[in-house]
Amino acid sequence: MKDLTKRLLLAAYVIFIIASVALNFEPGKRLGENFLSFLVDMMKVLPFAFILIGLFEVWVKRETVEKHLGKESGFKGYIWAILLASTTVGGLYVAFPVAHALYNKGARLSVIFAYISASAVCRVPMTIFEASFLGVKFSLVRLVVSIPLVIISSALLGAYLEKKGYKMQQIDT
Amino acid sequence: MKYLYAFTLVTLLLSLIADRKKTWQALKIACKRFFKIMPPFITMLILVSIALTFIPNKVILAVLGGGEHNRFLGMVLGLILGSVTLMPGFIAFPLCGILLKKGVPYMVLSAFSTSLMMVGVLTYPLEKAYFGSKVTIIRNAISLLIAIIVAIATGFVFGEIAR
Numbered sequence: 119m120k121d122l123t124k125r126l127l128l129a130a131y132v133i134f135i136i137a138s139v140a141l142n143f144e145p146g147k148r149l150g151e152n153f154l155s156f157l158v159d160m161m162k163v164l165p166f167a168f169i170l171i172g173l174f175e176v177w178v179k180r181e182t183v184e185k186h187l188g189k190e191s192g193f194k195g196y197i198w199a200i201l202l203a204s205t206t207v208g209g210l211y212v213a214f215p216v217a218h219a220l221y222n223k224g225a226r227l228s229v230i231f232a233y234i235s236a237s238a239v240c241r242v243p244m245t246i247f248e249a250s251f252l253g254v255k256f257s258l259v260r261l262v263v264s265i266p267l268v269i270i271s272s273a274l275l276g277a278y279l280e281k282k283g284y285k286m287q288q289i290d291t
Numbered sequence: 292m293k294y295l296y297a298f299t300l301v302t303l304l305l306s307l308i309a310d311r312k313k314t315w316q317a318l319k320i321a322c323k324r325f326f327k328i329m330p331p332f333i334t335m336l337i338l339v340s341i342a343l344t345f346i347p348n349k350v351i352l353a354v355l356g357g358g359e360h361n362r363f364l365g366m367v368l369g370l371i372l373g374s375v376t377l378m379p380g381f382i383a384f385p386l387c388g389i390l391l392k393k394g395v396p397y398m399v400l401s402a403f404s405t406s407l408m409m410v411g412v413l414t415y416p417l418e419k420a421y422f423g424s425k426v427t428i429i430r431n432a433i434s435l436l437i438a439i440i441v442a443i444a445t446g447f448v449f450g451e452i453a454r
Contacts, residue, residue, distance in 0.1 A: 131337055145344060153340035159379065160336070162292060165325065166299040172321030173306055176313045207295050209379070210414050211335070214421045215324060235434060238408040244380040248404070251388035256397060256445065260405060263444045264437055271433045279426065287421055289327050 163208040171219045180223050187225035195229040196269050203236035213237040221286050228276025230286075235268040334416040339377050342413055346376055348386055355403060356393050362451055365399035366442050373406030374435065377413045398446030405441045409434035 135153070138146020187195045206213055216237075217230045225233075240261055249257040306314040354368055387400045410431050411418060418427040446452040 128337075149340050149344045152343040153336055156336050156339050156343075160332075163295065165321075166295050168321040168325045169299055169303060169318065171324065172317035172319070173302055173314075175320050176317040177306065207292065209377075209408070210411050211332070211417060214414075214417060215328065218324075218421050231430065234430070235409060235437075238434070239405070244408075247380055248384050248387075251384040252391060252397070252400060252404075255448070256401065259445050259448045260401060260441055263441045264405070264409075267437045267440060271437065275426075275429065275433065284426065287423055289324055289421070 160208070160211060163212060167208065167212045167215065171215055174219055175222070178223065183220060183223035183225055187220060187229045189226050191226070191229065195226065196232050196272075199229045199233040200236045200240065200265065200268075203233050204240050204242045206237040206241055207243075210234065210238060218286060218289060226276060227279050227284070228273045231272035231275050232269055235272060236265070239264045239268065328417070328420060331416040331420040335414055338413045338416070342376050343378075346372065348382070351376070351386060351403075352389065355390055355395055355399055362396050362398060362446065365396065366402040366439075366446075369399045369402035369442070370406045370410075370435065370438060373403040373408075373438070374410040375412045376407065377411065378407065380408075383407055396446070396451045397449040398442045398451050401445035402438060402442035406435060406438040409438055 134146055135150040137143070139150065185191065186198050191198070203213070206216065213234045217234050220233065221227075221230055245257050245261070248260075303314070306317065351372055354372060355365060357365070383404060387404055390400055391397070411434075412431070415427060415431075418430070422430070443452065
């Protein structure tokens with residue numbers, strides 16, 4: 119039932135765009151253009167990200183990830199997560215599959231959450247770009263305030279979920 | 292972006308030289324996961340396109356541009372707009388730059404840009420596929436809280452909130 123509603127909505131969306139193009143309905147055409155431009159933007163990143171994730175899965179040893187990002191990694195795990203996040207390209211939509219791969223290899227939940235939030239706030243190219251428009255002071259305040267909060271909240275959320283026996287969804291079955 | 296392509300290509304070549312079978316396996320994993328995540332990904336793109344059509348940059352400029360008189364209202368509007376939209380930094384920050392020149396307080400811009408990056412209402416379908424709905428909601432609520440704290444701290448540092 120839920121699946122059917124989803125399909126109907128998807129069909130309505132596609133028909134609406136096609137009809138808009140045919141009838142020259144401006145807002146509908148803009149909707150289609152927005153969809154395409156975002157699709158193209160993300161397709162410039164995603165396939166490459168997934169190839170790297172695949173290579174990571176076959177080459178990187180589980181022990182390596184466990185040692186640096188797992189249960190025994192302590193505070194250093196967060197440092198690694200933030201460094202890794204700062205080099206992530208794209209945005210959250212890349213961070214999720216990367217986080218999933220790290221999780222599969224034994225990274226602990228709190229480190230995973232820190233990685234995701236950090237990849238939102240401290241990607242290096244983005245921060246440089248931000249500083250050029252809003253000033254270095256602005257970027258510094260954001261980093262200095264958000265990073266400790268990210269670490270604390272991720273530690274709490276991770277510990278809470280770990281206690282509840284939470285497992286991430288399985289993607290490859 | 293060029294670095295990503297170069298890095299992927301070099302890593303892939305090195306892997307191919309080192310072990311053909313493993314490389315093949317890696318590509319198989321990559322394909323499988325990529326296609327598995329396509330449905331929620333497309334859902335997200337549809338939501339993004341709808342949000343972008345209803346909330347174009349013009350609207351963001353108009354709404355936040357009015358925030359120069361009432362900072363706290365501006366901050367709340369920034370948080371809302373930042374949460375329900377999604378755009379790459381190369382569009383968002385120039386937009387913030389225009390607003391700054393118009394006299395919009397830093398704390399409003401901080402609320403907007405931080406929630407834009409951290410809070411993902413539109414990425415919900417994708418995040419849910421990896422983490423489930425409960426964790427997705429908790430994580431985004433925490434992110435919103437962090438965005439609020441960052442915005443207020445920005446207000447203090449730039450002297451926009453009276454000490």
